[in-house]
Amino acid sequence: MKRVLICLLMLLLVLSLPAAVSAAGDQTVYGQKVEAPVSAGDTFTYEVSLKGNLGMVVGAVRVTWPVQDLKLNSIQFGSVMPDNGTAPVSSTNKGRFTVVFGSDTAKQNYTGDGVLFTLTFEVLETATAGRKEIALSCPHNADDFLDFDLNNVPTAFESGSVTVTVAGHVHDLVETPAKDSTDTEPGNSAYWTCSGCGLYFSDAEGQNEIEPDSWIIPAQGTTPSDPADPSNPGNPGADSFFEDVKQTDYFYNPVKWAVEKGITSGVSKTLFGPAQNCTRGQVVTFLWIVNGKQDAAKASPFTDVPADAYFAKAVAWAVEQGITAGLSEKEFGPAKTVTRAQFVTMLWVAKGMPAASAASNFTDVPANAYYAKAVAWAFANDITAGKSATSFAPDDPCTRGQIVTFLYNAYK
Numbered sequence: 225m226k227r228v229l230i231c232l233l234m235l236l237l238v239l240s241l242p243a244a245v246s247a248a249g250d251q252t253v254y255g256q257k258v259e260a261p262v263s264a265g266d267t268f269t270y271e272v273s274l275k276g277n278l279g280m281v282v283g284a285v286r287v288t289w290p291v292q293d294l295k296l297n298s299i300q301f302g303s304v305m306p307d308n309g310t311a312p313v314s315s316t317n318k319g320r321f322t323v324v325f326g327s328d329t330a331k332q333n334y335t336g337d338g339v340l341f342t343l344t345f346e347v348l349e350t351a352t353a354g355r356k357e358i359a360l361s362c363p364h365n366a367d368d369f370l371d372f373d374l375n376n377v378p379t380a381f382e383s384g385s386v387t388v389t390v391a392g393h394v395h396d397l398v399e400t401p402a403k404d405s406t407d408t409e410p411g412n413s414a415y416w417t418c419s420g421c422g423l424y425f426s427d428a429e430g431q432n433e434i435e436p437d438s439w440i441i442p443a444q445g446t447t448p449s450d451p452a453d454p455s456n457p458g459n460p461g462a463d464s465f466f467e468d469v470k471q472t473d474y475f476y477n478p479v480k481w482a483v484e485k486g487i488t489s490g491v492s493k494t495l496f497g498p499a500q501n502c503t504r505g506q507v508v509t510f511l512w513i514v515n516g517k518q519d520a521a522k523a524s525p526f527t528d529v530p531a532d533a534y535f536a537k538a539v540a541w542a543v544e545q546g547i548t549a550g551l552s553e554k555e556f557g558p559a560k561t562v563t564r565a566q567f568v569t570m571l572w573v574a575k576g577m578p579a580a581s582a583a584s585n586f587t588d589v590p591a592n593a594y595y596a597k598a599v600a601w602a603f604a605n606d607i608t609a610g611k612s613a614t615s616f617a618p619d620d621p622c623t624r625g626q627i628v629t630f631l632y633n634a635y636k
């Protein structure tokens with residue numbers, strides 16, 4: 225149990241470090257993933273928020289959406305920056321709209337994170353079923369974000385989405401049978417794909433929607449995929465194991481290590497998928513494997529954790545160890561993306577909840593947040609450097625590249 229906790233903690237540390245590398249100092253404008261499905265005639269709100277605010281006086285964001293499915297009805301500005309003369313939402317809906325915020329006459333930079341603006345969309349009668357991307361981008365490529373000294377503020381974008389269901393649409397589900405993983409090849413739990421709307425489900429009735437790749441079962445083996453001298457990462461032969469993992473990537477050695485240890489494998493034979501998010505089911509499974517695949521005394525109580533799911537034993541173990549409690553009494557949320565806050569907390573709990581010598585310096589970690597002590601501990605022990613000097617980005621998802629790096633730093 226102690227060992228398990230320590231391992232979990234280490235994992236956390238590893239995870240938070242690479243984010244600082246990959247963020248490259250950009251602030252990020254991100255769109256909401258609207259969780260509840262919508263159908264024709266519904267309206268829903270879509271928040272566009274800012275994290276890692278570098279300080280600026282004006283900004284502009286282009287929002288693009290599928291015009292046959294959605295219509296933009298209205299816009300409301302949030303607390304971070306005011307309206308800076310955005311045109312009214314016109315009745316001619318082009319599927320594209322630029323929102324301008326801030327103030328040309330501001331005396332100092334706006335700082336702080338939060339909601340920039342909220343859009344209200346209506347679902348059209350012509351909408352088709354499926355997941356719809358509401359994409360965010362910069363309208364002019366340069367100078368869309370300026371600070372008080374008129375310097376360009378580097379900004380990254382993460383789009384959001386909404387799932388449209390259509391009255392009368394009956395999922396046409398095609399089963400992909402379960403396949404056991406082997407020493408070298410990943411397997412998968414059974415899942416169903418709707419040929420009409422393209423969504424994925426963990427059940428034949430199409431009741432429980434799941435994220436792409438959440439069905440992957442990592443390879444079990446310890447056989448290195450490349451016999452090259454592991455102490456010599458410069459060996460050109462060693463770079464051939466995944467096409468999307470280069471020797472210059474911060475996660476190069478961690479990926480090699482994780483695959484050799486059988487903690488995870490690629491998302492395919494040739495791809496590791498370092499930029500893909502991790503689900504709660506996947507992360508718990510990684511932790512369970514790295515801690516020796518111990519059996520729990522009893523099954524977990526969650527209705528969304530089928531006994532034959534690849535993550536069932538891992539979830540039961542994590543609950544028994546007190547590492548996670550699920551999202552509610554009945555729901556574990558295995559297909560939900562794991563956030564940095566959630567993961568750092570799992571590690572901290574696994575580690576025995578040690579006290580930190582001081583609070584962290586992160587402005588986006590409120591003192592009363594459930595993850596505050598975990599972040600302070602991780603920061604004090606060099607487990608995380610945060611996403612920047614002042615931000616931890618607790619709500620950011622952890623990518624596969626980050627996850628294996630945290631694991632590597634913790635367990636190597």
Ligand SMILES: [Zn+2]
Nearest residue numbers: 395418420421
């Ligand atoms: Zn469907």
